[in-house]
Amino acid sequence: MNKKMYIVILGLALSAATAMAIIYDESDFSAGGRMYEPAPEEHQVGKDNGDGQGFHHPGEDCGLCHKVGGRAEKYLWTMAGTLYKNRSGTTILKGGEVIMEDRDGNVISMTSNRAGNFWTEAPIASDPYTVSNYHGHEPFSPMYTEDEDGNLLEPADPDNPKTWHYKTWLRKGKIVRTMMTIGGIGGSPVYNRMSCNMHHGGITHRSGALWVGRNSTLPSYPAENLSYRKHIYPILRSNCAPCHIPGKSKTSVNTKTDLPPSDPASTCIDYSGGLDLMTYQGSTVEVAKLNAEGKPDGTEIIKKIGVVQVVDTSAPSESILLVKTLNNDEQHGGGKFWSKRSADYIALKQWIAEGAENN
Ligand code: HEC
Ligand code: HEC
Structure with a gap:
């Protein structure tokens, strides 16, 4: 490999490292x-x-x-x-x-x-x-x-x-x-x-089952007049929790590089990416802060954006909500959920096209 090319590749690697902060x-x-x-x-x-x-x-x-x-x-x-x-x-x-x-x-x-x-x-x-x-x-x-x-x-x-x-x-x-x-x-x-x-069992378990599948969330959706409450919320609730939830959502501390979770160099991450899909407008939650001994020590405020901030009613299929979750090249920490033919995807897109109302 010639030297110039090596420098270019190294440069790319370094810029990727700074952009993503963490490389495996x-x-x-x-x-x-x-x-x-x-x-x-x-x-x-x-x-x-x-x-x-x-x-x-x-x-x-x-x-x-x-x-x-x-x-x-x-x-x-x-x-x-x-x-x-x-x-x-x-x-x-x-x-x-x-x-x-x-x-x-x-x-x-x-x-x-x-x-x-x-x-x-x-x-x-x-x-x-x-x-x-x-x-x-x-x-x-x-x-x-x-x-x-x-x-x-x-x-x-x-x-x-x-x-x-x-x-x-x-x-x-x-x-x-x-x-x-x-x-x-x-x-x-x-x-x-x-x-x-x-942690992941049948219906009685809080964190939800271990699951994978392609079934649509509801058996069917109307072709138009979609409702946030009746159709959209159930889709987001059953696919996007437990990651996109209000409040604390840091991954757990397992290894040295995760320590301390408050340090910017920590490899602990917020697994919601600052997005709460359980609320339309986003959420502000006050949670207990813990000290080094694990005892409550004051509180902190956790603010997250909501569903309405990740939709684009003027270009529904360009909505980041859909782009992130479709089978495409876009990276998403939560993985891929649907193709353009999936019933859930079509329902979400239609609701956005109708103005993404809190209806
Ligand atoms: C309430 C107690 C209990 C629970 C819970 C339980 N098992 Fe078992 N399991 C047993 C007993 C008792 C045996 C027989 C042990 C022996 O022969 O010494 C056994 C044997 C087995 C065997 C070997 C015998 C066979 O079926 O071929 C397998 C495999 C097995 N269990 C799988 C599981 C899995 C997977 C789970 C969780 C989903 C599970 N078990 C949960 C009690 C349990
Ligand atoms: C297993 C955890 C997990 C699940 C489940 C999950 N996500 Fe995510 N999502 C993440 C993480 C982590 C990020 C931040 C990193 C990234 O952007 O990929 C993220 C980011 C996003 C973003 C970008 C937010 C922004 O402001 O840039 C959107 C939009 C999104 N997810 C939508 C969804 C939707 C819709 C679902 C359900 C269909 C979903 N996610 C399910 C983990 C998850």
Whole structure:
């Protein structure tokens, strides 16, 4: 390669680095570093499926029984769960793929059975720089030790499942749902347990099911006179939560590069991108601020723009709401949702063309 070209490429790389602030490499296996990473492609689908039938307890936390000392301790997995067709977890999905990638680039692929269940024994790489936390909230305490210059003296214990970190994609056909944050496995060295259903199960779970699908949100929409309340809100609610919500929406702290979350160099990101799609006008929410010990210490105001700020009634299909979520080249931390023929897309576009009213 000639020198000039090298300088041009380096220049481009540097400007991309400043524009995006964070570029992924293995030392930065973080939500920010991996935000736009596409799903791995080159692996054999379902290669890590666990043995057995596994038709029972869909949607329940598999780790309640499948753990050391539990009723099913004969079967311990690194990951298990249930996959659905929709976020509310009313219909299970058979033959969907759960793709995980760990910090070392190992790809794990599982397919859901006719109960929607999947499970695996495949190992997940340990992150030597794991920060112990209570579900990503304060207080944050490193599980590794360093000298004063930041050289690693002792890595976080690789036998402790809490140090196993991964990012996940869900795939059915051409549709891919991406997990925004980097997850850490639950449990402890002697209490190995993990199930996606701890956080993503059936309808009773607050954070919504693990889902991927192409069904339209409502069975049908009128061709005109669309209503924000009746048609649009349900689409946004079931596809765009839990990311585009009011209030706090920082990804959790898992690794050294995430620390401290208030530092501009932190790879923690706001997984709503400052956009609240649960409200028409946007939102202003007062939330408790926590101190280093995790105790409430005053409050902060979190302001977000709303639905009306991301639509363009004079050029409906140019609306950033649609451009970001259509199958196209535009990058979106939340992934792609529809084609121009999808019923949800057509309904959103029609509502925008009719003036995007709060009706
Ligand atoms: C209420 C307790 C409980 C829950 C929850 C549970 N299991 Fe099980 N599971 C068991 C028991 C008990 C066995 C049999 C253990 C034995 O033979 O020692 C078992 C065995 C299994 C087996 C091996 C036997 C077979 O069916 O081939 C699989 C696979 C399995 N479970 C999958 C799952 C998955 C996936 C989940 C979560 C969606 C789950 N289980 C949730 C109790 C549970
Ligand atoms: C898994 C999390 C996630 C989901 C689900 C998600 N998004 Fe996003 N979205 C993001 C993140 C992160 C950003 C900020 C980074 C970016 O622009 O890609 C973002 C940015 C956006 C933006 C740009 C905001 C701006 O002001 O520039 C729009 C518009 C948007 N999303 C629309 C949607 C819509 C519509 C849905 C549902 C159909 C949706 N998103 C679902 C994570 C998500």
